[in-house]
Each structure stands twice: as structure tokens, then as C-alpha cells.
Amino acid sequence: MSSRRSRITGKEINELASKLRSLLPESRRRNMSRVSASKLLKETCSYIKSLHREVDDLSSRLSDLMSTMETDSPQAEIIRSILGS
Amino acid sequence: MDSENSACGNPNPNPTLGPSKLMLAFRFLRALSLVHRTTPASSRTCRGRRIERAAYASMAYSAGTGRGWSRAVLRRLHHRARRRAVAPRRLSTTAGNRAEALRQLVPGGAGMDYCTLLEETADYIKCLSMQVELMQGIVDSSSSYGP
Numbered sequence: 001m002s003s004r005r006s007r008i009t010g011k012e013i014n015e016l017a018s019k020l021r022s023l024l025p026e027s028r029r030r031n032m033s034r035v036s037a038s039k040l041l042k043e044t045c046s047y048i049k050s051l052h053r054e055v056d057d058l059s060s061r062l063s064d065l066m067s068t069m070e071t072d073s074p075q076a077e078i079i080r081s082i083l084g085s
Numbered sequence: 086m087d088s089e090n091s092a093c094g095n096p097n098p099n100p101t102l103g104p105s106k107l108m109l110a111f112r113f114l115r116a117l118s119l120v121h122r123t124t125p126a127s128s129r130t131c132r133g134r135r136i137e138r139a140a141y142a143s144m145a146y147s148a149g150t151g152r153g154w155s156r157a158v159l160r161r162l163h164h165r166a167r168r169r170a171v172a173p174r175r176l177s178t179t180a181g182n183r184a185e186a187l188r189q190l191v192p193g194g195a196g197m198d199y200c201t202l203l204e205e206t207a208d209y210i211k212c213l214s215m216q217v218e219l220m221q222g223i224v225d226s227s228s229s230y231g232p
Contacts, residue, residue, distance in 0.1 A: 016203040023210045041184050044206060048190045051213045058220040059137035063129055065227050066121050078227075082114060 013037065020044055105147075110219055112143035117223075138162060144216045153201065154209045157193025 017037055021029060024047055035043075116139035124132040145158035184202060188194035191206050 012200065016200070016207075019207050020203060023207055041187055044210075045186045045190055048187075048206075048210065048213070051210070051217055052190075054217045055140050055213070055220065056137060058217065058224060059140060060133045061224050062117065062136050062220065063133035065224065066132065067126055067129060 023047075106215060106219070109143060109147045109215060112146055113139065113216070113219060114223075116143055140216055140220060144212050148208070148212050152205065152208055153193040153197060154191055154205050155212075161192065 017040055020040055024043060028043055028047060117136065120132060120135045120139055124135055141158050142162055145155040145162070148155035150156055150159075183199050187206060188197070188202065191202065191209050194202055194205065197205060
């Protein structure tokens with residue numbers, strides 16, 4: 001960790017930190033009211049990782065949905081109308 | 086250029102307004118449609134990966150080029166440098182290596198100063214969760230018509 005003084009003020013860090021805190025979903029925010037910046041950063045990293053995993057998981061599920069789509073099912077018709085294909 | 090990238094259209098002309106959910110949905114669904122038409126049914130994993138790339142592509146296009154993270158995502162997608170080990174990173178010298186873990190998670194984070202990194206993180210999280218919400222919505226609406 002750098003020992004050089006950064007040019008941003010402590011106030012700005014606090015503002016950014018509370019902004020980050022407000023981005024965490026309620027379930028993760030519970031114990032975050034008076035935590036250090038480093039704890040907040042860790043929680044933020046954990047949250048981003050979980051979002052990445054969700055994108056990965058949902059991509060697989062969408063792929064599965066595509067493969068089970070039969071051409072004549074009402075479900076396929078609805079999806080086709082949404083996709084405009 | 087990847088077909089799913091070109092399906093996403095031109096970058097958002099109004100990045101300051103933030104991506105609209107409708108534009109995001111439109112781009113993503115268009116890309117999904119393309120993936121469906123052009124991927125053989127047999128390659129399930131390949132299609133899953135293409136859908137994932139379409140997700141990040143439409144996310145980044147919707148955010149526009151005014152954001153460091155979206156530019157980084159688009160660069161990465163256009164170069165398709167997946168096989169390469171982690172690309173050489175330019176570490177910021179003014180803020181040191183603070184928040185190293187976060188820099189690895191936010192696209193383009195390695196070269197940013199600390200302040201910018203936190204702002205980019207906030208925007209990235211907002212867009213990511215919007216994309217997840219969108220994909221979950223598509224899955225839910227497709228599933229509710231099932232047997």
C-alpha cells in the first residue's frame with residue numbers, strides 16, 4: 001500500500017464511500033453503517049463477483065431455454081414476437 | 086468483429102443520462118436473437134458463452150464510450166484476447182496500488198486513479214445489476230409459459 005499522501009480529501013473519500021455503500025443491496029448493507037473503507041471495498045468486490053457469477057449463470061440458463069424451444073410451441077411464438085425474428 | 090457486437094448497434098449518444106432500461110433490453114434481445122439464429126443447436130456451452138459476451142457487449146454499448154469501464158469492455162471484446170494471460174497492466178503511480186482487488190474486477194480499473202476507480206465502480210455496479218435484472222426477467226417470462 002502506498003505511503004504517499006493522495007491528493008483527494010478525506011471528505012471526498014467519505015462521499016464516494018457512502019455512494020458505494022448505497023449501491024450494495026439491502027442484504028449486504030446490514031452491518032455496513034460504521035465500517036472502514038477497506039471493509040467496504042472488500043464487500044464491494046464480493047458483490048461484483050457475485051454479479052459476474054449471476055451473468056454467467058443466467059447466460060447458461062438462457063442458452064438452455066433456447067435449446068428447449070420447439071418451433072411450434074406457444075412459448076416459442078411469444079419469444080419470437082419479443083425478439084422480432 | 087463479433088456478430089453479437091455488431092447486433093448491439095452504435096454506442097449510446099447520451100452517456101450522461103445513463104443507459105435506459107429499454108435501450109438495454111432492445112440491444113440485448115437483438116443480440117440474443119442473433120445468437121439464436123447463428124449458433125448450431127448442438128453447441129450448448131458455446132452458445133452460453135456467446136450469450137454472456139452479448140450481455141457484456143450490450144451493457145457496454147448502452148453505457149456509451151464516456152465511461153472507462155465500458156471502453157475497456159469494448160476493447161476486450163473486439164480483441165477477443167481470452168487466450169492471453171492477464172494483459173500487461175499499467176499501475177497508477179499517484180494513488181499507488183490501493184484497492185488492488187477492485188482494480189481487477191472493474192474493467193479498465195488497473196490504470197485509473199483511486200477517485201476515478203470508485204466512480205467507475207459505482208457506475209459499473211449500476212449497469213451490471215441492470216443487466217442481471219434484465220436477464221432474470223427474460224428467463225422468468227420465458228419459464229412462466231412452460232409446461
